[in-house]
Amino acid sequence: MEMNAPYTSFVALGDSFTEGMSDELPDGSYRGWADLLAARLAAREPGFRYANLAVRGKLIGQIVEEQVEPAAAMRADVVTLVGGLNDTLRPRVDMGRVRGHLEEAVERLAPTCRKLVLMRSPGRNGPVMERFRPRMEELFGILEELAARHGAVVADLYGAPVLADPRLWAVDRLHLTAEGHRRVAEAVWQTLGLPPAEDWRTELPPVRPARWTDRRTDDLRFARQHLLPWVGRRLTGRSSGDGRPAKRPELLPYS
Numbered sequence: 342m343e344m345n346a347p348y349t350s351f352v353a354l355g356d357s358f359t360e361g362m363s364d365e366l367p368d369g370s371y372r373g374w375a376d377l378l379a380a381r382l383a384a385r386e387p388g389f390r391y392a393n394l395a396v397r398g399k400l401i402g403q404i405v406e407e408q409v410e411p412a413a414a415m416r417a418d419v420v421t422l423v424g425g426l427n428d429t430l431r432p433r434v435d436m437g438r439v440r441g442h443l444e445e446a447v448e449r450l451a452p453t454c455r456k457l458v459l460m461r462s463p464g465r466n467g468p469v470m471e472r473f474r475p476r477m478e479e480l481f482g483i484l485e486e487l488a489a490r491h492g493a494v495v496a497d498l499y500g501a502p503v504l505a506d507p508r509l510w511a512v513d514r515l516h517l518t519a520e521g522h523r524r525v526a527e528a529v530w531q532t533l534g535l536p537p538a539e540d541w542r543t544e545l546p547p548v549r550p551a552r553w554t555d556r557r558t559d560d561l562r563f564a565r566q567h568l569l570p571w572v573g574r575r576l577t578g579r580s581s582g583d584g585r586p587a588k589r590p591e592l593l594p595y596s
Contacts, residue, residue, distance in 0.1 A: 343369065348382050348418040348455070348533065350390040350592060351375075354408045354446075355423035356396035358462065360588050363511035364522040371588075372519070375421065377526035382419070383595035392417070393589040401425040401442040408587070409446050411431060413453045415592045420454040422446055425483075426462050429476035436476065440483050447487045457493040458532055459484045463504035463521070465514055471504075496532040503544045 353359045353375040361373020368470045375393050385387035389396045392415060396410040401424040412420060425443060428434050451457050461481040473551040481499060498504050507514075509521035517525065 344457040347386055349386050349388065350415070350417040351379055351382055351392075351419040352412045352415050352417040352423075352449075352454075352592060353379075353393045353395055353411050353421045353423075354404055355395040355421070356427055357516060358416070358426070359393065359396075359421065359423050360397050361397035361522065362397060363513065363516040364519045372522070374517075374522040374525035374529065377523060378529050380596050381526070381530060389595050390592045390596040392592040394587040395423075396585050396587055398427065399424070399441055400428050401446070405442045405446050406467070409449050411590070413449050416453050417592060418455045419458065420450050420456070421458040421460070421529065422450060422507065423460045423462060426477065429473055429480055434476060436479055436483075437533070439480065443483055443487060447491050447493065451491040451493060456533060457488075457491065458496060458529060459488050459493050460529075461485075461497045461499035463498040463501070463517070463525075465507055465510045466505045467507070467514070494532050496525075496529050498528055499529070501542045503542055506545055508545055508548075532578045 344510070359373065359375050361371035361376060364372045364374075366372055375395070379389070379391040379393075383391070392412075394412060396407075399407070404422075404424040425439050425447070428439050429436075447457065451577055461484065462477070464474070464477060477499070484495060487493065503509065504517075504521065504524065509514070509518055509524070524541040527537070527539060531537050531541070
């Protein structure tokens with residue numbers, strides 16, 4: 342492990358997870374694990390540069406088409422690629438196509454950076470997760486294969502029980518809270534071979550389960566405010582990221 346590697350630049354590719362939802366700042370923008378990681382890397386290296394090309398809702402094919410080429414041209418020290426999970430959550434998915442897009446992305450990115458980081462993404466405990474778990478695990482198997490073949494590293498968030506704890510997930514049940522993003526930043530930091538600040542896998546203290554009536558009320562609120570709009574976008578072919586620019590499209594000094 343490279344405990345003191347001088348990483349001077351970082352480019353993040355992906356969807357809402359890398360954009361930072363739902364780690365919301367007072368001005369309504371999102372921070373997220375990639376911004377937190379960039380801040381820590383910048384504190385070690387004067388002149389550190391950072392770009393975040395992520396856009397919420399993107400499928401892996403869109404990430405490849407819109408983000409991979411610009412990222413490769415930046416030739417950053419560190420590149421993170423997180424994609425494919427939105428594909429697995431669709432009613433129908435061609436995992437062969439997902440594999441092909443991931444192979445294209447990794448083959449293009451790996452030679453252009455010092456460290457390519459892939460991820461086994463976290464998944465919230467619950468019935469929705471159980472439905473899609475086989476697809477997710479197939480996706481993660483593909484990522485492990487590609488990492489081994491191209492010298493990339495994999496941050497195993499899926500294997501940490503704490504990141505499945507519903508208390509680390511926002512009310513939409515799709516995105517992490519600020520604490521969840523903070524733990525992911527620490528996980529990627531350690532995956533890069535940098536000195537750990539804490540054990541990000543430490544589980545939360547136990548709490549008394551919520552009452553049945555409170556859980557049902559939360560379920561109804563979730564369905565009305567988040568699930569039904571999400572289903573509506575799926576049925577109409579729309580995306581929450583339609584027309585939205587990249588979060589930080591240029592590799593510029595971090596600030």
